[in-house]
Amino acid sequence: MLIWPPAGIWTRASEMNELLALIIGKSNYWAALILLLIGLYGMIAKNNLLKKIIGMSIFQSAIILFYVSIGDKRGATIPILEHGHGPEAEQVIQAAHYANPLPHVLMLTAIVVGVSTLGVALAIIQKIYRVHGTIEEDEILESIDE
Amino acid sequence: MSFEQSPILILAIPLLTALAISLFCQRHDRFAYVLLVLAMAGSFVAALLTMITVVQSGAAIHYRLGDWPPPFGIELVIDHLNALVLTMVSGCALLTAVYSLRSVREESGDRIAHYYTLFGLLIAGLLGMVATGDAFNLYVLLEISALSSYAMLARGRGYAYYATFKYIIMGTIGACFYLLGVGYLYIKTGTLNMADLSDILSTAEMHESVSIRIGFILIIVGIWIKMALFPLHGWLPNAYTRAADTTSCLIAPLMTKVSVYIMIRLMFSVFSVDYVFRTIPWHEAVVWLATAAIVAGSISALAQRNLKKMLTYIIVAEVGYMVGGVWLANRSGLTGAVYHILSDALMTLCLFMAVSAIIFKTGKTGFDAMENIFRKMPVTSVVFVVGAFAIIGIPPTCGFFSKWFLIRGGIEAGQWGFVAALLFSSLISAVIFFRLIEIAYFGSFETHGRREVARAEAPVSMIIPMVCVAAALILIGIYTNEIVSGLIRWSLPAGL
Numbered sequence: 001m002l003i004w005p006p007a008g009i010w011t012r013a014s015e016m017n018e019l020l021a022l023i024i025g026k027s028n029y030w031a032a033l034i035l036l037l038i039g040l041y042g043m044i045a046k047n048n049l050l051k052k053i054i055g056m057s058i059f060q061s062a063i064i065l066f067y068v069s070i071g072d073k074r075g076a077t078i079p080i081l082e083h084g085h086g087p088e089a090e091q092v093i094q095a096a097h098y099a100n101p102l103p104h105v106l107m108l109t110a111i112v113v114g115v116s117t118l119g120v121a122l123a124i125i126q127k128i129y130r131v132h133g134t135i136e137e138d139e140i141l142e143s144i145d146e
Numbered sequence: 147m148s149f150e151q152s153p154i155l156i157l158a159i160p161l162l163t164a165l166a167i168s169l170f171c172q173r174h175d176r177f178a179y180v181l182l183v184l185a186m187a188g189s190f191v192a193a194l195l196t197m198i199t200v201v202q203s204g205a206a207i208h209y210r211l212g213d214w215p216p217p218f219g220i221e222l223v224i225d226h227l228n229a230l231v232l233t234m235v236s237g238c239a240l241l242t243a244v245y246s247l248r249s250v251r252e253e254s255g256d257r258i259a260h261y262y263t264l265f266g267l268l269i270a271g272l273l274g275m276v277a278t279g280d281a282f283n284l285y286v287l288l289e290i291s292a293l294s295s296y297a298m299l300a301r302g303r304g305y306a307y308y309a310t311f312k313y314i315i316m317g318t319i320g321a322c323f324y325l326l327g328v329g330y331l332y333i334k335t336g337t338l339n340m341a342d343l344s345d346i347l348s349t350a351e352m353h354e355s356v357s358i359r360i361g362f363i364l365i366i367v368g369i370w371i372k373m374a375l376f377p378l379h380g381w382l383p384n385a386y387t388r389a390a391d392t393t394s395c396l397i398a399p400l401m402t403k404v405s406v407y408i409m410i411r412l413m414f415s416v417f418s419v420d421y422v423f424r425t426i427p428w429h430e431a432v433v434w435l436a437t438a439a440i441v442a443g444s445i446s447a448l449a450q451r452n453l454k455k456m457l458t459y460i461i462v463a464e465v466g467y468m469v470g471g472v473w474l475a476n477r478s479g480l481t482g483a484v485y486h487i488l489s490d491a492l493m494t495l496c497l498f499m500a501v502s503a504i505i506f507k508t509g510k511t512g513f514d515a516m517e518n519i520f521r522k523m524p525v526t527s528v529v530f531v532v533g534a535f536a537i538i539g540i541p542p543t544c545g546f547f548s549k550w551f552l553i554r555g556g557i558e559a560g561q562w563g564f565v566a567a568l569l570f571s572s573l574i575s576a577v578i579f580f581r582l583i584e585i586a587y588f589g590s591f592e593t594h595g596r597r598e599v600a601r602a603e604a605p606v607s608m609i610i611p612m613v614c615v616a617a618a619l620i621l622i623g624i625y626t627n628e629i630v631s632g633l634i635r636w637s638l639p640a641g642l
Contacts, residue, residue, distance in 0.1 A: 043315050056318050063326055113289045120296050121314050127307045144305050
């Protein structure tokens with residue numbers, strides 16, 4: 001009669017393997033999720049307005065990375081046709097050989113949007129500093145109450 | 147004569163005019179004003195022509211940008227629902243543009259051309275959001291309008307910069323949630339075109355999918371942040387109160403209403419009635435959330451002593467009306483919500499214009515600004531009273547009819563809490579506005595009996611748009627039946 005290993009450890013080990021597969025196999029989603037939460041935490045919990053803006057930037061970058069990673073395929077190349085002219089152009093193009101360019105193109109726009117938001121936010125922080133003399137949120141709220 | 151280019155003209159005219167103003171009008175303020183008013187008028191005419199085309203043909207217009215066929219290219223889709231919203235947005239923008247002549251000069255001084263550039267960009271973004279048939283294009287236009295509204299709201303009084311900063315943070319979270327939700331939908335379907343998404347999402351497999359459900363939740367929560375649905379409304383009252391008066395007149399009626407439209411569009415044109423109300427059985431909880439929004443908004447409005455801040459809390463309550471109406475999941479509720487988008491935009495515009503004119507003339511922002519207004523500014527005060535009656539819901543103003551539809555929808559759905567909240571909110575608005583009208587008519591206690599008050603009416607450039615809006619409130623009320631049967635009935639999704 002076996003005392004060691006106790007019953008059930010093997011099934012627990014296979015659950016462990018599944019969990020590992022979930023973490024490693026979908027690492028891109030996990031990375032985006034962690035960045036997303038860091039950014040959200042920074043935007044909501046930080047007291048310094050500049051740190052809030054840094055959080056906002058991390059938050060937006062997380063979404064950009066999320067989109068970029070979904071366009072990638074194993075063994076695929078950049079989406080430029082190798083044989084653009086002549087008789088070779090007639091051959092069938094296998095979509096599986098090329099990374100999906102659409103999410104990447106979308107993110108060019110999202111980057112532009114992120115940069116503009118950052119610019120407007122920084123300009124407003126500068127104005128806040130001129131009016132209130134500080135960029136710490138609690139001090140600003142105090143100066144508003146007075 | 148054919149109007150086949152009119153869909154793109156609706157948004158191209160304000161966009162290109164904004165560019166022209168920023169390039170050529172830096173030293174010609176009056177020219178910038180004329181150009182802006184002309185552009186808004188052009189956009190309004192194009193929207194009106196598009197609406198007439200849609201009503202006459204009875205079918206949606208699909209306008210391909212650059213003639214790329216739909217799932218690959220971006221298309222503008224204009225049906226009965228957004229033809230109405232487009233006309234409403236461009237009409238409100240035109241009236242505010244006319245209204246802005248005197249107030250902008252006082253508020254923005256040497257930066258008038260910059261201000262009008264932002265005005266044009268904001269309206270182009272809002273009209274684009276309404277007209278587009280592409281989920282990602284919607285995000286870009288959402289950010290265009292949001293960015294220009296940040297810049298406009300920041301130029302205000304008091305701590306406008308800090309209030310705007312809060313709005314930037316919340317607005318970015320909202321827009322990013324929407325973008326993330328669209329990403330989930332894209333992973334599962336591989337498309338961004340709304341009609342194409344709707345086809346793919348209608349299968350049973352997609353109804354079961356967890357990814358689609360998370361995408362749906364992210365998108366809806368993102369839009370709720372944008373429209374300031376209670377309890378996500380924290381940014382709105384301060385940002386709109388502290389903004390310059392012209393800016394509040396422009397942004398307060400339009401931003402929240404366009405977000406409500408976006409919610410309706412995505413719920414029924416990307417997802418389906420079946421998915422939203424049957425596969426996800428949450429609509430009753432959302433109606434309770436809307437009920438809470440109405441009650442909280444009304445009570446907060448009652449507690450205010452600042453005219454504009456009081457109006458912003460009324461907006462929070464009105465957002466609850468529309469969200470509740472949509473999620474009642476019946477035809478009367480949705481009719482009421484769509485009708486309320488139109489009527490609420492106009493009544494908010496009416497009240498903000500009247501209040502801004504009063505602030506412009508008296509220089510006060512509290513309730514004491516209202517003293518003896520009936521003698522000082524008779525036209526403005528009549529406009530204010532019409533707007534107040536519309537918010538309370540007194541016939542024949544359109545506010546009565548939207549409440550009528552919403553209450554009927556609430557009764558049909560058996561949502562008595564929502565019905566009670568609507569009646570409660572009407573009572574609260576009656577208390578607020580009759581108190582203001584009392585101050586306006588009799589003056590406050592200290593000045594009671596003093597009769598010598600000089601006439602000081604608002605300038606003509608303000609009077610004309612105000613009177614137009616007040617007249618529109620009554621006309622839309624009178625022609626409710628035509629608007630509902632000609633436009634709104636057509637826009638209700640099948641299967642509801």
